[in-house]
Amino acid sequence: NAGVTQTPKFRVLKTGQSMTLLCAQDMNHEYMYWYRQDPGMGLRLIHYSVGEGTTAKGEVPDGYNVSRLKKQNFLLGLESAAPSQTSVYFCASSYVQGYGYTFGSGTRLTVV
Amino acid sequence: AQSVTQLGSHVSVSEGALVLLRCNYSSSVPPYLFWYVQYPNQGLQLLLKYTTGATLVKGINGFEAEFKKSETSFHLTKPSAHMSDAAEYFCAVSETGANSKLTFGKGITLSVRP
Numbered sequence: 275n276a277g278v279t280q281t282p283k284f285r286v287l288k289t290g291q292s293m294t295l296l297c298a299q300d301m302n303h304e305y306m307y308w309y310r311q312d313p314g315m316g317l318r319l320i321h322y323s324v325g326e327g328t329t330a331k332g333e334v335p336d337g338y339n340v341s342r343l344k345k346q347n348f349l350l351g352l353e354s355a356a357p358s359q360t361s362v363y364f365c366a367s368s369y370v371q372g373y374g375y376t377f378g379s380g381t382r383l384t385v386v
Numbered sequence: 387a388q389s390v391t392q393l394g395s396h397v398s399v400s401e402g403a404l405v406l407l408r409c410n411y412s413s414s415v416p417p418y419l420f421w422y423v424q425y426p427n428q429g430l431q432l433l434l435k436y437t438t439g440a441t442l443v444k445g446i447n448g449f450e451a452e453f454k455k456s457e458t459s460f461h462l463t464k465p466s467a468h469m470s471d472a473a474e475y476f477c478a479v480s481e482t483g484a485n486s487k488l489t490f491g492k493g494i495t496l497s498v499r500p
Contacts, residue, residue, distance in 0.1 A: 316490040372486025
């Protein structure tokens with residue numbers, strides 16, 4: 275069982291570049307989430323989805339866009355990367371909203 | 387809105403000593419409460435959770451936590467620290483019902499001295 279798979283694991287971007295982080299889950303979970311982790315800040319919710327075709331803003335959505343075209347995939351996009359977006363990004367999925375999360379292993383993104 | 391407070395950013399204990407990591411929460415409805423551990427350069431691992439029922443919950447690696455509604459607390463304890471417990475620990479809360487999402491505290495780094 276793969277669980278939640280995030281790609282890529284590491285990436286270095288230049289300011290202004292764009293990229294997409296992919297999250298894939300094989301557990302048929304309805305709910306998916308993107309968090310960012312910064313030192314001393316814990317994990318903060320960027321965007322989430324309550325089902326295929328739906329997305330919603332979390333605590334820190336500015337500068338990010340998301341899409342959930344297929345139930346198993348949740349994409350996080352950065353249209354114009356900024357150094358403030360240097361972070362570790364975690365994707366998670368759950369079968370019940372707010373409960374039973376499975377986390378991916380994270381993507382370490384550096385914007386220079 | 388729900389929130390989690392973890393006071394302090396770093397706790398240091400001697401090997402074999404009691405580990406106590408504090409967590410207080412705010413929630414307008416009955417909460418679900420969680421503790422996660424993150425070892426260096428790794429992802430998040432669930433230590434234990436409280437949903438309903440028994441307020442003292444046991445988790446992996448000898449950790450346990452007690453839900454105290456009157457104190458809005460969910461402190462994590464372990465009777466005897468081991469070197470392998472050195473990691474960052476996150477308390478998290480979600481509210482029962484619709485639109486529930488997991489909200490994390492800022493985390494506490496646990497160091498264990500030989």
